[in-house]
Amino acid sequence: MVEIDVAAFVRSCTPATIRLAMLCAALGLSGCATAPMTQSGALASYQSLAESNGVLAKSLLNVDKDNVLAAQTVRITPTSFSGQAGAVLTDPQRQLVANAVDRALCLNLSERFTVVAPNQRADLTTRTFITQATPTDPVAAGASKVVSAVPGALGVPVPVPRLPIGLGSLTIEAEALDRKGRQQAAMVWARGANSFTNSPVLSQAGDAYDLAGSFSADFGQMLVTGETPFGKVPKLPSIERIGAALGGKPKNAACEAFGRDPGVIGMVANRLGAPPEWVDKGAVQRDAQASTQMAKQ
Numbered sequence: 477m478v479e480i481d482v483a484a485f486v487r488s489c490t491p492a493t494i495r496l497a498m499l500c501a502a503l504g505l506s507g508c509a510t511a512p513m514t515q516s517g518a519l520a521s522y523q524s525l526a527e528s529n530g531v532l533a534k535s536l537l538n539v540d541k542d543n544v545l546a547a548q549t550v551r552i553t554p555t556s557f558s559g560q561a562g563a564v565l566t567d568p569q570r571q572l573v574a575n576a577v578d579r580a581l582c583l584n585l586s587e588r589f590t591v592v593a594p595n596q597r598a599d600l601t602t603r604t605f606i607t608q609a610t611p612t613d614p615v616a617a618g619a620s621k622v623v624s625a626v627p628g629a630l631g632v633p634v635p636v637p638r639l640p641i642g643l644g645s646l647t648i649e650a651e652a653l654d655r656k657g658r659q660q661a662a663m664v665w666a667r668g669a670n671s672f673t674n675s676p677v678l679s680q681a682g683d684a685y686d687l688a689g690s691f692s693a694d695f696g697q698m699l700v701t702g703e704t705p706f707g708k709v710p711k712l713p714s715i716e717r718i719g720a721a722l723g724g725k726p727k728n729a730a731c732e733a734f735g736r737d738p739g740v741i742g743m744v745a746n747r748l749g750a751p752p753e754w755v756d757k758g759a760v761q762r763d764a765q766a767s768t769q770m771a772k773q
Contacts, residue, residue, distance in 0.1 A: 508532075509643035509668030509683075514607040516558035519651045520659040530706035532667055533694060539661040541702035543654065547599035550589040550652070550699070551730075552578055554759075555604040561647075562609035562684065569681035570609075572752060575759045576688035577604060577648065579734035583720050583727075584696025587713070591728040600660065600699070604650040612669070612683045613642025617676035621749040637671040644669050644683025648691045652699055661699055665691050679751035686746075734759050 513534060515522060525536035555574040562570050581602065582591055592598050620639040645668035652661040667690060669683035676682065697705035716727040723739020726732060738745070738755045745755045 507637060507640040507671030509610065509645045509670070511610070511645035511647050511666035511668040512608055513664055513666050514561075514647050515649060515664060516561075516605050516607045518558060518603070518605050519649055519662055520653065520657070521662070522664075525662060525664060528704040528706055530694070532670065532673070533665055533690065533706070534667070535663055535665045535694070535706070537661075537663040537698065537704060538659075539698055539702055539704075543660045544600070544652065544699055544702045547654070547660075548590060549592050549596075549598040550585055550600040550602065551592045551594060551596060551598040552582055552585075553594075553601060553603045554578055555606060555648075557609070558605045558607045561607050562611075564611045565609065565681050565684070568753065569679070572756055572758055573609065573646075573681055573684045573688050574606065575734055576685050576752075576756070577606070577692055578759070579731070579737065580689040580692035581696050582731035582734055583717055583737075584692055585699060586720075586727040586731060587696075587717060588700045591730040593730050593733070597655065600652045600654060602650060602652050602695075602699075604648060604695075606646065606648050606684075608645070608647035608666070609684045610643075610645040610668075611680035612644040612677070614678045614680060614682075616642025617678055617682060617749065620676040621678075638674070638676050640671045643671075643674070644680075644687070646684045646687040646691065648688075648695075650691075650695050663695050663698060665694060667691070675746050675749070677746060677749050677751055679753060681752065685752045685756075732760060 511534070513536065524538040526538060528535050528537050555577040557570055557574065562573070565573070581604070585591055616639055623636055623639060645666070647666040649664045650662070651659050654660050667687055669687065674683055674686050694705040720726045720731070721737055721739070723737050723741070735757050742752070742755050
């Protein structure tokens with residue numbers, strides 16, 4: 477992971493450089509990374525997927541509403557990286573991003589489903605694959621943090637968008653299979669980080685980690701409602717969901733396998749630009765026998 481001496485960076489910036497960077501950020505030029513709609517071929521089927529895009533995310537999806545809404549229990553197969561996706565990231569970073577997908581998905585699915593342990597049978601089983609992960613440029617992220625701090629240092633409380641360079645992106649595909657292994661829902665999802673809603677952090681995994689939660693919110697909502705998550709008025713999360721997002725106990729005990737959300741500490745770290753690796757403890761060590769049992773079912 478690249479390390480940045482922020483103080484040295486500030487000393488090296490001339491007033492003209494800082495003004496120019498602030499101007500570019502304020503204008504938001506090319507302020508969104510592009511994420512390709514890649515497919516790995518790992519899903520049971522891609523035939524019935526139809527385009528359904530959101531404001532920031534692109535997606536192809538299919539969902540059998542009646543069958544999905546009839547399901548009451550769900551189990552989550554741990555997310556994996558497909559092929560060379562995210563090869564620039566270190567193994568711990570890839571594990572952190574994949575677990576962030578699973579943790580957020582578990583909490584979102586808990587709004588309607590009972591999430592069961594990996595070695596238990598369920599009405600639906602989710603399978604998720606990360607097919608593309610463009611790394612964040614830590615140097616550009618550090619520069620964005622410096623630029624955003626300048627107005628405050630001058631006593632001017634003006635929000636400054638992130639510099640539109642070095643932005644990461646994430647592409648994920650996922651499906652939900654019934655007890656007989658038939659696909660009941662599927663989604664191919666792609667989204668790039670942008671200058672306004674994704675905070676820059678000093679880690680190559682920063683944007684992928686952030687976007688992991690966005691994917692899980694969309695895929696989770698599709699399974700909870702049986703409909704596309706896009707173009708809908710968002711529903712208020714339950715008290716349990718809010719508590720879990722703040723680092724509290726999840727509604728379903730099975731979600732503990734993915735570790736607790738960093739909560740307030742994570743929010744503060746993100747605001748300061750600290751790498752998620754510093755505050756997210758990741759998944760709880762899974763029982764090997766349980767994982768083997770899940771694979772056989």
